[in-house]
Amino acid sequence: MHTKLINDQLRAGIRNGGGAILAILIFGTVGYMQLEGWGALDAFYMTVITISTVGITEVHPLSDAGRMFTSLLIFGGVGVMAYSLGRFAEFMFQRSVTNVLGRRSMMKKIASMKQHIIICGYGRTGTRLVSEMMSAGKPFVVIDDNEDAAKRMDQLGIPHIPGDATEEETLEQANLQQAESLVAALGTDADNLFLTLTASGLSSELRIIARVHDPDNTRKFHKAGASRVVSPISTGVNQITQLLTRPYVVDLVELVASDKSIALEVIEHEIGDNSTMLNQSLAEARVRQTLGALVIAVKHNDGTTAFDPGPEMRLRLGDTLVAIRQPDESDQSI
Structure with missing residues (x-):
């Protein structure tokens, strides 16, 4: 809560600084146009080089009024620029520190997990699993090497490890030895098969549930150490068959599974x-x-x-x- 308050204050400072810079640019541009009779582009350029103190030669010779105006613009503009850049640097520093401390806290939490679920892959299957695990109050950690997925999980506060789930080091970071189950839900059967082999080699007691796209690969997954193999194609066909042959039974099961009021x-x-x-x-x-x-x-x-x-x-x-x-x-x- 304290960190959020600080970040909100820094964001407000950046917004105020940005607004002040814009006001100075408009003020300087209009001032040079009125005092010196310059065009908008020349007036804007002169304002920029003045408040940035880069020391570039004047666009056109200045009148006495123009020199006085430039002096005032330097004092005001430099102050505004210093304030804005200071707030921006402070915000970036605070954000970096927050990310480091937050990541360290999350890794410490993951290292202390026991009897948790390791979900490998934050795609369509992974996101649904995360939602269900959160509803059930089951401890879990997600492994995914996609940067966009990592950002989404950071925003949602989902415990996760950015990395390749097929690597032993990544699985060990997820505290594999203390885990109850692992779900292999990566993008391809080849990745899921290699993940299954790696995970079963690290922990023979681990329950591994693997998703397979091609049902013909089911036997390979069982040989690799998967406890259960789930095929969306086979599951879908079975469900359609049950709907055709025993529709009322399927309706009852789905009602119990989906209706939280039951x-x-x-x-x-x-x-x-x-x-x-x-x-x-x-x-x-x-x-x-x-x-x-x-x-x-x-x-x-x-x-x-x-x-x-x-x-x-x-x-x-x-x-x-x-x-x-x-x-x-x-x-x-x-």
Whole structure:
């Protein structure tokens, strides 16, 4: 807030100085035209060389009145120029210091992040992801080497790292070892594939979600270490197919996902070492009372998923419960 106040004051100083310079130029031009009978161009040029004190010879010989006018113009013009240039230099210095300190503060914040999302690419996909992460309150950092994108993120206060996301050094600056997931949303499949290889090599535990333009490349991404591969083409075709075959189901899912007034959300709960649900059946674990949620699937540690599990299903270490609940209900201690 204090920095913003200083910047506003400096901008006001620059505006006032610019207005004063314009007034001096008009005053000098009109004065020479009236006193010496010069044309507008000669009068303007004489005014410029006078207030800038460059020492160039007079355009035309001056009368006594013209010399007096020139003297007054020098005193007034030099003062105005000194003030304006001083405010401009002060503004540029303050801006540089603010950028350096702001960048340092942002990098410090990124270095302290844990279980965050790394979004590589601030294009159409990246901007939508950022909006969703901000709405969900999920910590994230964006990597993009585009200068215009960096300026937009600076203005919006989005934590970001300007650089090549495929470089190990850039990923390490994003605190990759502490990240929960990485989204590869660069411009081409080749860049996303190389990014996936680099990221999976740096952290084998990292969940990598890669966007692929050509669905035929999906297998390559899985081999490179991607946990999930998303193809806009395949997703679009699947959605159209569902709209044609099961339109009411799609309408219901989209309504729940998009309408913020509907108090319903899907949650994931992992069964850890300290969970009271460990080695218990769903009936014994009393999930509905404990989590305040209805279990719709259980993802086992071996990668298989049991949908609509029965009450007799026993929960093992590493299992993940997928459930739906009212978001205003607070989680209870497990």
